[in-house]
Amino acid sequence: MTRPMLRPLTALTAAGMIALAPVAASAQEAAIYSSMDAVHPVWAKSAMVSVQEAVAAEVGLQVLKDGGNAVDAGVAVALALAVTLPRAGNLGGGGFMMVHDAASGETKAIDYREMAPASATRDMYLDAEGNADSNLSRFTGMAVGVPGTVAGMQLALETYGTMTLAEAAAPAIKLAEDGILVTADLADSLKALEKRLKTWPASAAIFYKPDGSFYEPGDLFKQPDLAATLKTIAAEGPDGFYKGEVAEKIAASVQEAGGSMTVEDLANYRAVIRAPVTGTYRGHEIVSMPPPSSGGTHIIQILNVMEGYPIGFLGHNSSDTIHLMAEAMKRAYADRSEYLGDPDFVDVPVAALTSKDYAAKIRDGISLNRATPSETIKPGKLAPYESDQTTHFSIVDKDGNAVSNTYTLNFSYGSGMTAAGTGVLLNNEMDDFSAKPGVPNAYGLIGGDANAVEPGKRPLSSMSPTIVLKDGKPFLVTGSPGGSRIITTTLQVISNMIDHGMNVAEATNAARIHHQWLPDEIRVEDGGLSRDTVAALEAKGHTIAVRSVMGSTQSIHVDAEKGLLLGASDPRRTGSATVGY
Structure with missing residues (x-):
């Protein structure tokens, strides 16, 4: 195979793109890379590591090379x-x-x-x-x-x-x-x-x-x-x-x-x-962390609700899309307050929470044009029964x-x-x-x-390490810190790629929103939404709270069709790196 050029393997940081080691690229590979959208992911052919800290990323890469x-x-x-x-x-x-x-x-x-x-x-x-x-x-x-x-x-x-x-x-x-x-x-x-x-x-x-x-x-x-x-x-x-x-x-x-x-x-x-919690979303399998994490359960629950709406048609971060996402998020976090805990101590109704039928019942209670006040939302009637610095x-x-x-x-x-x-x-x-x-x-x-506190019990967490499969093989490996916002941050990276066709870097960089039932507000990143979108959401009855950025995702997309690994480290925090060979 001819190799007419060298392209730098790069890592996304808050400062932008930084060059790491030069890696040979074929003309075909170069064409693929140059045809990607303006926000470029890091890419490699064999293996990839995406970490919030660059020195540790290089440690992982060396282990893979060895x-x-x-x-x-x-x-x-x-x-x-x-x-x-x-x-x-x-x-x-x-x-x-x-x-x-x-x-x-x-x-x-x-x-x-x-x-x-x-x-x-x-x-x-x-x-x-x-x-x-x-x-x-x-x-x-x-x-x-x-x-x-x-x-x-x-x-x-x-x-x-x-x-x-x-x-x-x-x-x-x-x-x-x-x-x-x-x-x-x-x-x-x-x-x-x-x-x-x-x-x-x-x-x-x-x-x-x-x-x-x-x-x-x-x-x-x-x-x-x-x-x-x-x-x-x-x-x-x-x-x-x-x-x-x-x-x-x-x-x-x-x-x-x-x-x-x-x-x-x-x-x-x-x-x-433990056996992971699993679900499906538009032809992909979502595999995530089960209790004592609440993350996987509620990512799947929210995606199940969203699957009943034409999210891709409605558009990324449009007022309609955000409204529907926020309504689904509210109800998931209400359920979290009631049902989630350490499965070694309590019966957590994971199957009920992640069922498509339950999602359909949730959709029945969502108005397409009006926000439901959180004070009127209670945990669902089911079958019997995390720091920013993560x-x-x-x-x-x-x-x-x-x-x-x-x-x-x-x-x-x-x-x-x-x-x-x-x-x-x-x-x-x-x-x-x-x-x-x-x-x-x-x-x-x-x-x-x-x-509740008990001896030997593990506290509930929002941490949501997630692997999305397509045809039984990894399609997206992702996760984030962010306390209560981990669930919604991870969810949006998944939706951005599947619903909106973004590459992994675009899906990472895109502005994020969050609703956790209480307080009854949609948290949005400063500068993330237009004034018109905010006004349209407020007209639907939502309270908008503008806050600092959310999350720090480290994600790898396995593009089976192109035979490439495409990765991105979140620019919201400095010092991270995605590296590969």
């Missing part, structure tokens, strides 16, 4: 992000991983969500008057759930990977030990979170200079305690985290901060493999295996607390439980009895 598969690369990326993106990448948090195995055609969900300690009680976050005290569930030792990331990465490797945990951890160890160059994004986040982090001496000692001053862009930032913890994990496997000295230090730090997590809680943690990555390897992973500490830098002597930032995921039925959490989400 012969590792998508899961090997995913674990290496997750461990590297604990070093390079400490506000969300983590050892002390948890999350969800979707894995598509090309050989078997199966897609499975790995649940490594945090768990409540054995001492947890239903009313542990109520004050003497019976009111929810958010400080307890966010910024004390009581906020910390038993971390799941290390166990989840091991489960992924032993089930689907080809590498050992030690091999996957090697790049992260080197980054923590030798240091990383501070980016503007990292420097800005440490300045913004100074108060939270400096509350905890162990965190202050790591994330600020000895005199208390800030790390600036270009400074070398080393994390020797984290490197030592990673080395222990590499040598001993998960036992190096959940047992022994590291576990003792984590439990001691939590207890000193007012929590009651014990070394037994850590030793008893288990990650689990991070997501997507990976597809040369064999067609795919990983969609979303994990988090909840808030930026979690509780702000680092377990002394470990370098491990600790989550504040206990805030994702319903401290009191009907009382909103930090993201305004209402919860009920299904998500």
